[in-house]
Amino acid sequence: MKTNPGRFFEDFRLGETIRHATPRTVTTGDVALYTALYGPRFAVQSSDAFARAFGYPQAPLDDLLVFHVAFGKTVPDISLNALANLGYAEGRFLRPVYPGETLSAVSEVIGLKESSNRQTGIVYVRSTGYDAAGAPVLSYCRWVLVRKRDPEAAIAEEAVPQLAKAVQPADLAPALPVLDPKAYDAALAGSPHRFGDYAVGERIDHVDGMTVEEAEHQIATRLYQNTAKVHFDAHAVKETRFGRRLIYGGHVISLARALSFNGLANAFSIVGINAGRHVAPLFAGDTVYAWSEVLDRADLPGRSDVGALRLRIVAAKNQPCGAYPDRAGDGYDPAVILDLDYWALMPK
Amino acid sequence: MKTNPGRFFEDFRLGETIRHATPRTVTTGDVALYTALYGPRFAVQSSDAFARAFGYPQAPLDDLLVFHVAFGKTVPDISLNALANLGYAEGRFLRPVYPGETLSAVSEVIGLKESSNRQTGIVYVRSTGYDAAGAPVLSYCRWVLVRKRDPEAAIAEEAVPQLAKAVQPADLAPALPVLDPKAYDAALAGSPHRFGDYAVGERIDHVDGMTVEEAEHQIATRLYQNTAKVHFDAHAVKETRFGRRLIYGGHVISLARALSFNGLANAFSIVGINAGRHVAPLFAGDTVYAWSEVLDRADLPGRSDVGALRLRIVAAKNQPCGAYPDRAGDGYDPAVILDLDYWALMPK
Amino acid sequence: MKTNPGRFFEDFRLGETIRHATPRTVTTGDVALYTALYGPRFAVQSSDAFARAFGYPQAPLDDLLVFHVAFGKTVPDISLNALANLGYAEGRFLRPVYPGETLSAVSEVIGLKESSNRQTGIVYVRSTGYDAAGAPVLSYCRWVLVRKRDPEAAIAEEAVPQLAKAVQPADLAPALPVLDPKAYDAALAGSPHRFGDYAVGERIDHVDGMTVEEAEHQIATRLYQNTAKVHFDAHAVKETRFGRRLIYGGHVISLARALSFNGLANAFSIVGINAGRHVAPLFAGDTVYAWSEVLDRADLPGRSDVGALRLRIVAAKNQPCGAYPDRAGDGYDPAVILDLDYWALMPK
Missing domain, CATH: 3.10.129.10 (Hotdog Thioesterase)
Incomplete structure (x- = not known):
């Protein structure tokens, strides 16, 4: 064979x-497509000039x-x-x-x-x-x-x-450049809220929703050279349980992350994934919403430029997240599709 | 909050x-996406070699x-x-x-x-x-x-x-490089018609049509990091007057501009917007057509390389523009979606 | 006019x-879009590092x-x-x-x-x-x-x-750099099968299928600045024989080529097209499958690094290719949409 x-x-x-x-x-071609597919607005990844001022050699x-x-x-x-x-x-x-x-x-x-x-x-x-x-x-x-x-x-x-259960703060971002939080222009970044402004237990509804089309998730998933046929072959999946193409779970993570800008604009880099679960499938035509909870706050050993927020992001489909749809009984609210626990950096 | x-x-x-x-x-990634989303064929923006021969340092x-x-x-x-x-x-x-x-x-x-x-x-x-x-x-x-x-x-x-009412010709393109109209290869650019060949009052039907898909306008609008929810959230807009996602008006402008290549191939750069109105909304599945009228012709002070055409471009949906759909009574022909008055440069 | x-x-x-x-x-922007539209995984085009190790100055x-x-x-x-x-x-x-x-x-x-x-x-x-x-x-x-x-x-x-009837092997790839087949990392390329492992007459079902959306083929075809209105104007084509947009035939060729990675992962470059026919049209919503046959094997004069396989790739719609749909009677199996005869290089 x-x-x-x-x-x-x-x-x-x-x-x-x-x-x-x-x-x-x-390449920057991939960066442009990533922007076009999810609409992220985090300034460090969007602007070479912003990234350089902050301490990166260029936008990562x-x-x-x-x-x-x-x-x-x-x-x-x-x-x-x-x-x-x-x-x-x-x-x-x-x-x-x-x-x-x-x-x-x-x-x-x-x-x-x-x-x-x-x-x-x-x-x-x-x-x-x-x-x-x-x-x-x-x-x-x-x-x-x-x-x-x-x-x-x-x-x-x-x-x-x-x-x-979680990545230890001492293991996060071992090779991050030394950054200058004073050079981090919060107005340009889109929010005045820095590491010190988030409290454990705080919950944030990210408000906005994003509807996904078949062409979009296929373009994204091929960009990653991910070949799983459930994402691409409408003919074959007609005979499956769902009868239609499943959207790559990572597409949901990226959508939720992009939506989280509205409330977490300064969470400029993901540095750890503690746990994650694709609770339910997403299909084309569905609209994704998300909310976040601050699970923990940590200093990084030897660093005073940035701190790490442990965040839990929950994505839901076809239901805005003002009511924070969550675990329910043995499972989840039926709208929930993603439950992800991660560490992100914020300037101090 | x-x-x-x-x-x-x-x-x-x-x-x-x-x-x-x-x-x-x-980046050039954005350029590739822009090309893929609208299909522009203006040689100056498409080719570094063409742009350099004409006098730019590279394709803008x-x-x-x-x-x-x-x-x-x-x-x-x-x-x-x-x-x-x-x-x-x-x-x-x-x-x-x-x-x-x-x-x-x-x-x-x-x-x-x-x-x-x-x-x-x-x-x-x-x-x-x-x-x-x-x-x-x-x-x-x-x-x-x-x-x-x-x-x-x-x-x-x-x-x-x-x-x-209009940008004055003296205020157009203050930092345009000195260009060499003799080095502008009209065959390669797609049309023999230069600045001198267009007359005030002349109308051009751009012939071609372009149908817009939901994935396309969403990809474009996210590329611009434009977050207006009416473009993205099919769930939320179900309750609105139109019941569906509205396409970003700028998407229509770019489609009309790309269509205008067929008739205005040498209008190589937009340098002023005098007036513009989104007359009616565009929705996915609609097909966009366009026609143009030459409103004015102007020399640029101190320049003999290029002239400026004041153009009015009218876009219509689901109706070819051979009959030049236009203002009608107090409003517009119901097919019209865009009425834009702008200045473009043409080689002399 | x-x-x-x-x-x-x-x-x-x-x-x-x-x-x-x-x-x-x-540009690399076009490369990213090409990857996103078809999902090719050939290592030479995907990785600068791989291409350099093999003998190219960078990924072509x-x-x-x-x-x-x-x-x-x-x-x-x-x-x-x-x-x-x-x-x-x-x-x-x-x-x-x-x-x-x-x-x-x-x-x-x-x-x-x-x-x-x-x-x-x-x-x-x-x-x-x-x-x-x-x-x-x-x-x-x-x-x-x-x-x-x-x-x-x-x-x-x-x-x-x-x-x-066919391009002669002596006419193939006249300016290909000298490549080092020992430096071609087959595990990284995705298959252990090299030039010597393919036999004339061998047939390969490429297994996977790819469904095409309107937005995808339009984005691709505009990327190539191909303006044929049958691909873009849903309004105008309503009156045609098919009543809908036709997908650019080249889109099918690229899909078939990307699918052929599964079985021909080391056919790293197309160097000749001997014959090709778009047997039937493809429409959005259809799923493309493909199979290949090895028609010939040829050494390239003076080269010991790579050999050329003459391949025939047949693409079909909405029918997996395990049964190798092919010519039938005076025509073709009704599922067949493409019959392409080409030369590809493989490392020795």
Whole structure:
């Protein structure tokens, strides 16, 4: 077989390392498309001049663009036969990435757990994005529910990894340049509210909504060279449970992040992903809203320029978030589609 | 409140200056998207080699891309609660802008006029786009109908500005490089017709039509970081008068300009906007056509390389423009959506 | 008339040369859009680092992006009044093209053949794409069925050109850099299968499918500055045979090529087009699948780094290609939309 049918659950081996295909040079072309697809307005990523004044050598890529590019590479090897993307943990954005850099990705299988019905199993991987020099730029764990080719197939070795509940503040942003919070022009950035102005427990409705079209999520997902057929093949998915194309979960994360500008304009960089769950699918024609909660505030050891806010962002579909739709009973309010716990930096 | 609810009419003060958020570095990525969204074929903006031969240091950005980026910044402060974008005047494109430059915007409130029913008022602003060094690159006036939060609220000071009917030729293109009309290759540009070939009163049907999709206008409008929710939130607008997303008026201007290549191929740069009106809304699925009329011809003081044509472009929806749909009675032919009076340069 | 109504069949003269309008500087912005529109994953075009290790100075543009840009320029002069794009031959990609280069195009009329009913005729052209220095970068023949303005009009001189059945291996890739197949990292490229692993007669189902949206093909076709109204004007085409917008045939070629990565991941560059036919139209909402057959294998004279595979790719709509839909009787399986015979390079 010269074509890739994707791995099934029994094809994974605990501890194996998978080098993923198609290295990718990211450019200002990707930045323009990312802006056009989500509408982010964070000044550091939008303006070379703003970024330089603040202490960066130039505007870095949106952290989520780096994440999606690295994620996309893993799909043909990890999740082509996945039924669901179950969760994220231990996500660390190790350094800013700039236009012109080339990214590639490697995954390590860190856990395997067969389902009791033996039809499927959960694969845990730690995926790392590398630059052209072979240095890591981000790393995260995710776990996916993957079909077995043969329910009778035996699994060599199983283990469920112990993953941290949250990335420790000391592990955040190890290679961030020294920044100058006095040179951070808050008016130009769009909000006077800095690190000190956010309190644990504070909740923010991000107000705005964004409707998603089929062309948009397909253009985005191909930009990331993510090939999962559920996002692209309307003919094949007619026979599936939903009967239509599913939108890549990362598209929802980027939409929610862009919407969060309205209330978190100075949360200028995502530096950690503590936990994340795609609670329900999003389809074209749906409108995404979001709200955030401040879970924690942390100083970064040895730094006085920026602090880290631990934020939980909840996205909902077809329902504005003024009422903060949330967990409900054993599950969630039916409007909720994303529950993401992450660390973002704010100038002090 | 950490989120921006937008200003209401009574929040504006005559004479105040508003610095808008999110500076933006424009790149060849933006140029590619602009080309892909409208299909412009003007050679100066399309080709570095052509632009250099003509006298530019490289291909400048499409003037309307610069306009939309500067315009987009003003939306969160000026028109988030606007009911209608009523008009434009005194638009001046002060110099060519090149990929890699960073733009920001400032608006001055130059007029306020409460409506007689006290529910709304008209806000007049002069918005200026600046480069990273703080020098202006374009400036224009627009006026918008904005809701009042409280109909009873008093307005501190009202005034209706006197705006010029047209930008004077002496004020056009003050920083245009010296160009060489002999080096302007008309065959490569797509038309033999130069400045001297157009007569006042001449009308041109631009023939071609372009249908607009939801994904296209959303991608464009986000590219400009224009956040007006009427363009993006299909859920919220279900309850509005039109029941659907409105297309950003600037999208229509860019479509009409791109269509005008067929008949005005050598009108290589827009240098002034005299007046403009969005006569009726455009919705996804509609097809845009356009026709132009030559209103005036002007030499630029001290220049023999190029002349300025004052053009009026009228866009219509779902009706080809062979019959030149126009003003009718007190209003317009129902097909008309845009009536724009502008100055463009042509090689002599 | 200042607008271009397009040439009718009787307007063409055998042997005439037509310089096409609108030179175009291609950039990394175009590359990002191309990636986003089709999802190609060929490592040479995706990564500067990979391309450099292999022997290129940087990642070249996708060969089909170069083709589409050159093709687009010919449309206003050649095929604005075309009823059908009938075929391709003698396509040669003469050298890699890199971001920042400026392309223009010239066509020579190499054949004219009036139809027996005198309503239409076939125009044969050889179109050549040039760089800014005036050196050719690609060349191909195509023939189109064009309307006559006046069925009674006489045709000055007719001739049907003799076109080669295939480009000879000695004529392929004359300016390809010397490449290092040992430095070609097959794991990073996505497949262990090199030139020696493909056998004549071998067939490959590319498995995946891609559904096309109106916004996507319009964005792509405008990116190439291709102005054929059948792709853009939903209002006008309501009265045509199909009643809807037709998707540019080149869009199908690029989709098929991107899908072919799954099975031909190391076919890193297209260097010749031997023959091609758009068997049936594609419309928005359709899903494209593809399969390939290895027609021939050839060494390139004097080169041991790469070999050329002659491939036939067949695209079908709304039908996966596991059963290899193909010619049937006098025509084709009704699902088939494209039958393209081309040469691609593979590392040895």
